[in-house]
Amino acid sequence: MDALTIHRLHFAFTVTFHYIFPQLTMGLALLLVVLKTMALRTGNEHYNRAARFWARIFAINFAMGVVTGIPMEFQFGTNWARFSKSAGGVIGQTLAMEGVFSFFLESSFLGLFLYGEKKLGPKAHWVAGFLVFLGSWLSGFFIVATDAWMQHPVGYTLGPRGEILLSSFWALMLNPWLLWQYLHNMTGAVVTAAFAMAAVGAFYLLVKRAEPYGRTFVRVGVIAGVVASVLMLFPTGDGQGKNIAFHQPPTLAAMEGLFQSEEGAPLALIGQPDVEQRRLDNPLLIPRALSFLTYQRWKAQVKGLDAFPQDRWPDNIPLLYFSYHIMVGLGTIFIAVMALAALMLWRGRLFAERKVLWLLMLSTPFPYIANTAGWITAEAGRQPWLIYGLMRTPEGVSPHVSAGNALFTLIGFMGMYTVLAILFLLLVYQEIERGPEVRS
Amino acid sequence: METLWFMLVAVMIAMYVVLDGFDLGAGIAHLLIARTDSERRQVLRSIGPVWDGNEVWLLAGGGTLYFAFPALYASSFSGFYLPLMMVLWLLILRGISIEFRNHIDSLVWKPFWDVVFGVASALLAIFFGAALGNVVRGVPLDKANEFFLPLWTNFGIGRDVGILDWYTVLVAVTALATLTVHGGLWVALKTEGELQQRARRLALAVWWALLPLTVAITWFSFAIQPRLIASFGARPWGYVFPLLAIFGLIGIRAMRPREIPPFLCSSIFIVGMLTSAAFGLYPYVLPSNLDAGLGLTVYNAAAASYGLKVGLMWFIPGMLLATGYFVYVYRSFAGKVSLEEEGH
Numbered sequence: 001m002d003a004l005t006i007h008r009l010h011f012a013f014t015v016t017f018h019y020i021f022p023q024l025t026m027g028l029a030l031l032l033v034v035l036k037t038m039a040l041r042t043g044n045e046h047y048n049r050a051a052r053f054w055a056r057i058f059a060i061n062f063a064m065g066v067v068t069g070i071p072m073e074f075q076f077g078t079n080w081a082r083f084s085k086s087a088g089g090v091i092g093q094t095l096a097m098e099g100v101f102s103f104f105l106e107s108s109f110l111g112l113f114l115y116g117e118k119k120l121g122p123k124a125h126w127v128a129g130f131l132v133f134l135g136s137w138l139s140g141f142f143i144v145a146t147d148a149w150m151q152h153p154v155g156y157t158l159g160p161r162g163e164i165l166l167s168s169f170w171a172l173m174l175n176p177w178l179l180w181q182y183l184h185n186m187t188g189a190v191v192t193a194a195f196a197m198a199a200v201g202a203f204y205l206l207v208k209r210a211e212p213y214g215r216t217f218v219r220v221g222v223i224a225g226v227v228a229s230v231l232m233l234f235p236t237g238d239g240q241g242k243n244i245a246f247h248q249p250p251t252l253a254a255m256e257g258l259f260q261s262e263e264g265a266p267l268a269l270i271g272q273p274d275v276e277q278r279r280l281d282n283p284l285l286i287p288r289a290l291s292f293l294t295y296q297r298w299k300a301q302v303k304g305l306d307a308f309p310q311d312r313w314p315d316n317i318p319l320l321y322f323s324y325h326i327m328v329g330l331g332t333i334f335i336a337v338m339a340l341a342a343l344m345l346w347r348g349r350l351f352a353e354r355k356v357l358w359l360l361m362l363s364t365p366f367p368y369i370a371n372t373a374g375w376i377t378a379e380a381g382r383q384p385w386l387i388y389g390l391m392r393t394p395e396g397v398s399p400h401v402s403a404g405n406a407l408f409t410l411i412g413f414m415g416m417y418t419v420l421a422i423l424f425l426l427l428v429y430q431e432i433e434r435g436p437e438v439r440s
Numbered sequence: 441m442e443t444l445w446f447m448l449v450a451v452m453i454a455m456y457v458v459l460d461g462f463d464l465g466a467g468i469a470h471l472l473i474a475r476t477d478s479e480r481r482q483v484l485r486s487i488g489p490v491w492d493g494n495e496v497w498l499l500a501g502g503g504t505l506y507f508a509f510p511a512l513y514a515s516s517f518s519g520f521y522l523p524l525m526m527v528l529w530l531l532i533l534r535g536i537s538i539e540f541r542n543h544i545d546s547l548v549w550k551p552f553w554d555v556v557f558g559v560a561s562a563l564l565a566i567f568f569g570a571a572l573g574n575v576v577r578g579v580p581l582d583k584a585n586e587f588f589l590p591l592w593t594n595f596g597i598g599r600d601v602g603i604l605d606w607y608t609v610l611v612a613v614t615a616l617a618t619l620t621v622h623g624g625l626w627v628a629l630k631t632e633g634e635l636q637q638r639a640r641r642l643a644l645a646v647w648w649a650l651l652p653l654t655v656a657i658t659w660f661s662f663a664i665q666p667r668l669i670a671s672f673g674a675r676p677w678g679y680v681f682p683l684l685a686i687f688g689l690i691g692i693r694a695m696r697p698r699e700i701p702p703f704l705c706s707s708i709f710i711v712g713m714l715t716s717a718a719f720g721l722y723p724y725v726l727p728s729n730l731d732a733g734l735g736l737t738v739y740n741a742a743a744a745s746y747g748l749k750v751g752l753m754w755f756i757p758g759m760l761l762a763t764g765y766f767v768y769v770y771r772s773f774a775g776k777v778s779l780e781e782e783g784h
Contacts, residue, residue, distance in 0.1 A: 063539035066492060067532040073502055077517025078524055081586070084517075088510020089743030096507040097754060099500030104762035107496045108769045111489035116772055165744040169753075398518035400588035409525040416529055423536065427543050 003403035004394050007079045010410045012379075014071050016372055017417050021065035023371050026140055026186060027193025027228075028058050029133035034220060036126045050216050051129075052117075053436035054197070059114055060427050064420065066107075071413070079406065083386055083396030090156055090166045091146045098142035106135030137186060144182045145173065150387050151378065152177035152247050164390070177247065180239035181378070187231045188374060191334060192367040194225035198341070199364040200432055202357040213436040215351055218360070222345050226338040232331050238293075244381065245294045248388065250308040251381040254317045255324040256290055257283075258304040265290040265302035273321045278305070314383045323376035330370035337363055441748045442738040445508040446725070448755070450718045452504055456497035457568070457714060458622075458707045463487040463494055465623015467534065467561025468616070471554065473627065473638040480554055484538060485777040486630035491538060493769065495531070500762075507751060511585060512725050512741040519579060519587040520571065523603050527567050534560035562616060569615025573608030576665050576717055577601070578729030585736050597664060601729060607660055614653040618710060620646045621692065625703040630777050640696070643706075647692055654689060654713075658682075661717075667727060668720035678719045685712025 032051055039047035073095060076084045084092075109131040117125050155171025156164050166172065201217025204210045245252045253259075257268045259278040267290040271283035291300040305313055314320050341360060344350035350357075382388055386396040470483040487494075506513045517524060537557035541550055577597060579587045592602035595609070604612075624643030628636050662668050672678050688709030695701035721727060725741055728734040742748065 059539070060543075063492075063535060066495070067535040070495075070499060070531055071528045073499060073506075074517060074524060074528055076506065077513045078521050079518070081514035081518035083514075084506065085511050085514035088506050088513055089747045092503065092507025092510055092513075092743065093747060093751065096500070096503035096751070097758070099496065099503035100755060100758035100762060103496040103499055104493070104765055107493040108762075108765035111493060111769055112772060115489045119772060159744070163744075166747040166750070169747075169750040398514075398521070400586055401518055401521050402588075405521060409522070412525065412529060416532060420532070420536065423540060427540060430543065 001403065001407070003401070003406060004397055006403050006406040006410060007397050007401070008393070010079055010406055010413070011075055013410065014068070014075065014413055014417075016375075017421075018065065018068040018072055019372065019375060020368060021061045021068065022136070022140070023189045023192045023368070024196060025058055025061045025065055026136045027189035027191070028054060028061070028196070029129075029136045030190060031193050031197055031220060031224060032058065032129050033126075033133050034224070035216075036129045040122055040126050046212060046216070048122075049436055050213055053213070053431075055114060056431050057428060059110075060424065060431070062110060064424055068417070068420070079398055079401060080386075080396050081398035081401075083391065086163045086391065087387060090153075090164055090172065091149055093166065093169070093172065094142045094146045094149070098139050102135045102138035102142065104135075105131055106139065109135065140186055140189070141182055144185055145175065145178050147378070148175045148178040148181050151181070151382055152243070153387050153390050164387075177243050180236055180243055184232065184236035184240045184374075187228050187236050188367070188371045190224060190228040191232060192371060194221045194228055194338075195334075195360075195363050195367045197221035198225055199361045202360040203432065204435070205351055206354065206357050206361065210435045210437050218341075218350065218357075219345060222338060222341045222350070222360075225334070226342040229331070229334040229338045233335065237328075237331065241293070248381060249303050250305060250312050251314055251320070252294070253303060253305045253308070254314045254320050255377065255381060256302075257321050258290065258302060259306060261301060261304040261307045263291070263301045264288040264299045265304075267293065268325075270325070273318050275317050311384070314381055316380055316383065320377060320380040323373040323380065327370050327373040327377055330366050330373070334363075334367065334370070441745055442742040443723075445504075445742065445748055445751075446718075446722065446738045449501065449505050449508060450715065452497060452501035454711050454714045456494070456501050458710050459494035459497055460491070461619050461622050461710060462626035462703075463491040463623070464561045464565055465619040465621070466627050467557050467623065468565060468620050469624045469627060469639060469642055471558035473624070473642050474635060477550060479635045480550075481542070482631050482635060482777055483627055484541065486627060488538065489773050490769065492535075493766065495535075504755070508743055508748060509725065509736075509738070509741040510743055512736050515581070515586050515736060515741075516575075516726055519589055520574065520603065521588065522591055523567055523570065527564065530560045530564045530567070534564065565616045565619040566612040569612035570604060570608045572615065572714075572717065573611030574603055575726060576611070576661055576668075576721065577605075577607055578665065578727040578735070580730050581726070581728040581734045581736070583734075585734070585740070597729070599730065607664060610653070610660065611657050614650070614657050617646050617650040617653055618706075618713075621650055622703075622706045622710065625692070625706050629699045629703050632776055643702075644693070644696055651689065654685075661720075665720070665727070666732075667724060671720045671722060675719075678716075681712055681716040681719050683712070685709050685716060688712055 032054055035047050035051040035054065039045075039051060076088075076095075109128045112120060113125065113128040113132050116128070120128060149172060152175060153164075154175050155166060155168035157167045159165050197217045198221025201214045201219075201221055204214030205218065241252075244255070256265075257271060257273045257280040258265055259280070264287070266285035266287045268280055269284045269286065271280040274281050288298045291302055292298050294300065294302055337359060341350060341356055344353055344356055384392055386393045466483055466487050470480060474480040474483050502513075533556050537553040537560065541553040541557070544550075574589070579589060580599075580601065581587050590602045592604040593600045595602070595605050597605045597607055621643045624639045624646070627639035628643065631639065685708075688705045688707070688711075691705030692702045692709065695705060723737045723739065724735050725738055726736040
């Protein structure tokens with residue numbers, strides 16, 4: 001393996017592992033605010049205990065998110081020095097803003113939220129919870145703003161030595177790519193948290209333990225889940241798709257497995273892209289649907305990969321195609337599962353319907369897979385560019401960090417994260433086993 | 441503008457070392473001073489609500505460095521690749537050992553994480569010290585202002601330097617001693633009784649090692665890095681920084697019967713030492729150890745002036761807010777720790 005491949009795997013591995021945790025905490029922060037609001041409005045201690053249980057799960061995930069997040073910021077400098085040197089003046093803005101505006105907020109008030117409930121009293125404790133939510137969603141904003149700039153660079157000029165200079169701060173903040181990507185990403189985080197909450201509730205109902213809490217968790221999880229799953233598809237997913245169609249047309253063609261340009265292009269539900277033969281094997285197609293979804297006209301022309309020079313094609317078309325299809329496929333299933341559960345909840349039958357509770361419980365891993373697949377779609381879709389249209393990926397790597405040194409630290413991270421994953425599962429299992437009823 | 445950002449980044453790094461320094465120091469000290477599970481929990485409790493916020497200064501300082509001096513960030517982070525990766529692993533181990541220790545009540549689980557916590561804290565102090573030593577000594581920058589250093593070569597400071605040589609190891613040991621004193625004083629400030637006595641005794645005992653170490657690294661720094669003499673010669677008002685360090689170092693001992701003043705003095709000592717180094721190197725932020733004509737300065741490493749100007753617009757209100765949260769949180773958790781009111 002050459003150094004570039006190892007550096008790319010290094011980032012891909014560490015960021016994929018990292019994002020397991022923030023996607024839950026960002027979504028859960030919102031659901032914690034919901035539970036604390038219910039506690040404040042009803043004055044019922046039940047909701048406070050429910051919130052405390054999820055705060056314990058939150059704390060474990062947050063700690064994991066923090067310790068695996070620090071390497072992300074460092075790697076911009078360690079493994080991608082040339083990229084940092086030329087683009088640091090732009091994306092350094094958003095990364096520094098994340099530190100200044102969200103990490104301080106989040107960490108300060110999480111300490112108060114976890115340790116200071118008695119000292120603060122109910123209202124101030126609600127405020128602390130709300131500020132944790134605000135901090136985590138701001139953090140998501142600045143990170144997505146950074147990625148959005150790499151996907152669709154705006155507000156810059158090129159200096160005399162080719163360095164990238166920020167020319168408009170507001171263009172960076174109001175990047176047209178940013179709005180949909182941010183909303184799509186944050187809604188995805190709510191989906192993960194809603195499924196997790198519903199699953200734990202379903203587990204308690206199935207084993208007939210802590211059932212009042214089980215019902216609360218299922219109710220909150222399902223209501224949040226049905227709303228978020230629908231928002232994933234429309235308008236956020238649709239908006240994000242149009243961004244790609246408009247600004248990264250070769251990426252859209254690769255995601256859809258469309259090798260030839262077509263008027264009235266079909267939408268491929270399944271099939272395997274064969275890049276050598278330039279065709280989709282074993283396809284299941286909906287005629288003209290891709291044209292309609294992209295341009296709202298059944299006969300609109302959609303450009304296939306053949307419309308672009310091959311050096312602008314994403315460098316891993318099968319990965320891009322499959323990750324996109326996994327994301328969309330799972331997203332569709334989430335809507336079905338949550339709509340079914342919401343219907344039964346509305347009819348008052350859900351808590352006794354064991355089959356649906358089983359379904360909810362076993363669904364937990366899939367939002368994680370869908371969110372991960374979504375990010376792989378975004379990042380593999382950006383290739384072969386590091387900054388779309390501006391800097392190719394091989395140009396950004398650290399020139400003096402050898403393949404051997406990079407492999408050494410990649411193996412180190414793999415070992416470290418294996419241990420972390422085992423510990424994480426053990427501790428979360430233990431909290432669920434201990435249950436929400438324990439006195440703190 | 442570049443100089444202003446240099447000062448802001450220096451302040452953030454100094455804040456990081458003072459704040460995370462005491463919880464690193466508490467980690468180093470706790471294996472030596474806390475004997476029972478209850479005492480260990482008191483030490484952890486004294487940093488539990490704040491360590492994560494303290495570490496944010498590293499992230500925010502790193503982010504600020506990235507945006508204000510991208511060339512420095514790129515060059516130093518890739519050049520110090522291996523030790524930085526190890527720092528990351530240590531930060532991970534240390535973070536989870538604090539957070540996960542009290543989740544399982546077992547005679548195997550807790551002592552294991554206590555040792556991980558102590559060892560990772562000590563190694564981090566050593567790595568940070570070595571990093572500072574490397575910056576003062578200079579690194580073998582090439583024409584593009586890039587470099588790569590192995591962990592060690594022959595421990596000499598000649599042409600083929602490694603990250604660890606006799607000088608940087610000496611700075612590392614000094615950093616270890618500094619943070620042990622700092623952390624010991626913090627624990628003494630936050631606890632009572634036997635534990636408090638032991639923490640104070642440890643801090644004052646290590647102080648006797650810190651004194652000669654400080655003298656030694658000051659002497660060798662001036663001998664190795666000629667820019668220091670040049671800077672202090674050209675701008676004698678800069679002696680205020682080393683004087684601050686001396687005041688802090690003596691103050692730790694002079695005010696030892698009291699609780700808060702020695703801790704503040706140790707903070708002043710840390711700030712004095714770091715600002716002395718920053719002042720002495722300025723305008724260099726990463727000098728070359730081979731060719732005095734090369735090196736990264738605040739000018740050739742800084743981002744474009746538009747970005748630096750616009751950055752001030754959000755940095756100042758943002759940091760005022762952050763300082764507000766910090767004051768509020770520290771006030772909320774002021775006073776001695778007690779084990780009755782554990783949150784979760």
